[in-house]
Amino acid sequence: xxxxxxxxxxxxxxxxxxxxxxxxxxxxxxxxxxxxxxxxxxxxxxxxxxxxxxxxxxxxxxxxxxxxxxxxxxxxxxxxxxxxxxxxxxxxxxxxxxxxxxxxxxxxxxxxxxxxxxxxxxxxxxxxxxxxxxxxxxxxxxxxxxxxxxxxxxxxxxxxxxxxxxxxxxxxxxxxxxxxxxxxxxxxxxxxxxxxxxxxxxxxxxxxxxxxxxxxxxxxxxxxxxxxxxxxxxxxx
Numbered sequence: 001x002x003x004x005x006x007x008x009x010x011x012x013x014x015x016x017x018x019x020x021x022x023x024x025x026x027x028x029x030x031x032x033x034x035x036x037x038x039x040x041x042x043x044x045x046x047x048x049x050x051x052x053x054x055x056x057x058x059x060x061x062x063x064x065x066x067x068x069x070x071x072x073x074x075x076x077x078x079x080x081x082x083x084x085x086x087x088x089x090x091x092x093x094x095x096x097x098x099x100x101x102x103x104x105x106x107x108x109x110x111x112x113x114x115x116x117x118x119x120x121x122x123x124x125x126x127x128x129x130x131x132x133x134x135x136x137x138x139x140x141x142x143x144x145x146x147x148x149x150x151x152x153x154x155x156x157x158x159x160x161x162x163x164x165x166x167x168x169x170x171x172x173x174x175x176x177x178x179x180x181x182x183x184x185x186x187x188x189x190x191x192x193x194x195x196x197x198x199x200x201x202x203x204x205x206x207x208x209x210x211x212x213x214x215x216x217x218x219x220x221x222x223x224x225x226x227x228x229x230x231x232x233x234x235x236x237x
Contacts, residue, residue, distance in 0.1 A: 040118035042108035066093035
């Protein structure tokens with residue numbers, strides 16, 4: 001009788017252990033080296049306008065997510081292993097289920113998922129600028145190169161601590177021609193353009209005077225590269 005009871009207890013323990021989620025108990029908001037595998041899903045529209053567990057109002061058109069244990073504010077890099085596409089999300093809500101990450105519809109659409117396996121990695125706080133300007137990094141994220149691209153930019157930025165940078169858009173023969181070409185810029189950039197003479201060539205240099213860190217200047221450069229192929233970063237004068 002004792003043997004049968006012991007045998008029953010052992011089987012029960014083994015069954016429970018086997019059914020527990022494999023990684024749900026080990027996730028950490030500070031571990032930036034481990035890749036977690038979990039089920040990626042996205043929110044129903046019925047949650048739009050409701051408060052999340054962090055107190056923020058839920059909307060579908062931001063890059064946020066719900067998870068059971070990651071701390072609020074944690075930045076996560078979510079990768080769809082089927083196509084390599086990536087998205088950066090910030091945790092602002094709780095999900096009651098283990099091994100699930102619930103994304104906004106916008107975030108899920110960026111990596112082409114509805115409900116299937118994704119890889120999740122914690123990003124260091126310095127990636128906040130990448131999360132904020134994510135729509136300008138879509139090419140990098142679609143190619144799965146976020147860490148490679150951003151970490152290189154971060155290393156460059158550390159070498160330029162205390163410096164600010166502008167973007168030299170192009171050079172042309174006269175001011176009239178320069179102003180005409182500047183009309184290609186998004187309107188919110190146009191007022192930031194300065195026209196400077198090039199003493200050696202006599203050309204007019206169109207400079208986008210953003211006075212930003214190298215990292216932010218790199219992001220704007222990527223955004224405007226298709227409009228101005230010869231765009232380059234220059235130190236603010």
